[in-house]
Amino acid sequence: MRITVLAGGVGGARFALGLREAAPDADIAIVANVGDDMWLAGVKVCPDLDSLMYALAGVGDTERGWGRAGESERVAAELTAYGVGWPWFTLGDLDLGTHLARTALLREGATLTEATARLSARWPLGATLLPVTDDEVPTHVVTDEGVIHFEEWWVRTRAKAPAHRFVQHGVERSRISEPARDAISRADVLLVAPSNPVVSIGTILGVPGVREALETAAAPVVGVSPIIGGQALRGMAATCLEVIGVEADAAAVAAHYGARSHGGILDAWLVAEEDAAGLGALRELGLRAEARPLLLTPGGPAAQVARDALALASP
Template sequence: MRITVLAGGVGGARFALGLREAAPDDQISIVANVGDDMWLAGVKVCPDLDSLLYALAGVGDTERGWGRAGESERVSAELTAYGVGWPWFTLGDLDLGTHLARAAMLRDGATLTEATARLSARWPLGVTLLPVTDDEVPTHVVTDEGTMHFEEWWVRTRAQLPARRFVQHGVERSRVSAQARAAIAQADVILLAPSNPVVSIGTIVGIPGVRDALETAAAPIVGVSPIIGGRVVRGMAATCLATIGVEADAAAVAAHYGARSRGGLLDGWLAAEEDAAGLPRLRELGIRAEARPLLLTPGGPAAQVAADALALAARVSSPAG
């Protein structure tokens, strides 16, 4: 079976680990958000791709939830001493090795998809990592104090500076990569990971060609809620949702995605047991919604969440389901 996942960083990585365990014999492709990407101190940094890469390779820092395990930060300290880069955005030395390698590949003419494949080849990931586009579409945040890159708003201000809107710079000139489009078109199941609905999944779907590919895909599309009991599991997605006028609520996020039968994205929606009360209204919207335990803790629980998402996809696609 061919499974394609649309994913952001940390939540996407945890879900991907569970999916790899739940479906070890299947062909898994992960179409990743690149809106957080940037050039910093001369290197190309791809936060979501790298979170996925490191987690699947087993070399990620599980305590911090980002970056490499066993890091040192001597190079970043030197850069700060020279006044280069962002002093509040620390790149570990091992992490910088990845960014330097990627930057070298890109400068030699490789696409981001090609560079990602070369970086991924170092480890047996068990999945194919695909940036949604080879074009640069950095997410900018418009605030009352000016416009800034998403990572500055997210890391330096801790999302405390009110955001007026999110803008993907250059998105109108971008195109979904041929590899990402093929992964969607050829999938037997398409899953939306429990990633930030606005700046991760929203950015992926906003790339020209992605929504068309999803609308015409033969595979069922099932989303996994990033909200449990009315609370965002990780990160500051509630702030992003508030910016676009969506409540931090599992059913509200599913309604925001919409039913594919009515021009939206979803055929099915997997929510947490704590949010079961809000699901009947989704069925009225044309989304088959079910409630299961959703905590993505390592090992069995994360694999069970992935297995439940696949089972829901099977029921969605079955006439008798």
């Protein structure tokens, strides 16, 4: 079975771990958000790709939810002493090794897809990581302070600076990478991970060619709600949804994505048991919908969420 997942960082990584356990014989491809990417202190940083890679490799810091386990931060301290970079955005020494390697590959002429493949080859991930585009589409946030990079809004202000809108700079000139397009078109099942609907999945969908690939794909598209009982458990998704005028509600997010039968991207939507009351409204939208436990705790629960999503792919 060929399974392709659209995913962002932490939530996408947890879902990917569960999927790998639930479908160990599947050919899994993960089309990842690159809107959080940036150049910092001369190196290319790809937060979502790295979160996915580290989690699948078993080397991620599960306590912090980002970066490498067993980190040190001597280089970051030196950069701060020199007044270089963002002192509030700490890159660990092991993590910097990844960014330096990626930067070297890009400087040698590799695409981001090629560089990601080279980095990923170090570990048996059980999945293929694919940037949605090889072009740069950094997400900026329009705030009262001015226009700042999404990571600055997210990390420095903790999403407290009032945001007026999110802008993926240059997205209109970007295009879906051919490997990402192939992964979508050749899939037997397409899954939308419970990642931030605005700045993760939303950025992926904003890349020209992605929606068209989903619209014409033969595979069913099943989404997993990132909202449980009206709460976004991680990633400040509720704040991001508020900015674009969408309620932090499982059915509202499904309506935001839309049903493929009505010009959207979904065929089915898996919600938490706490949101079972909205199943009727989801079906009125033209979606197959079921309610199941959705907490992505490591091991069995995350794998069961993946199994339930795969089961919903079959009418």
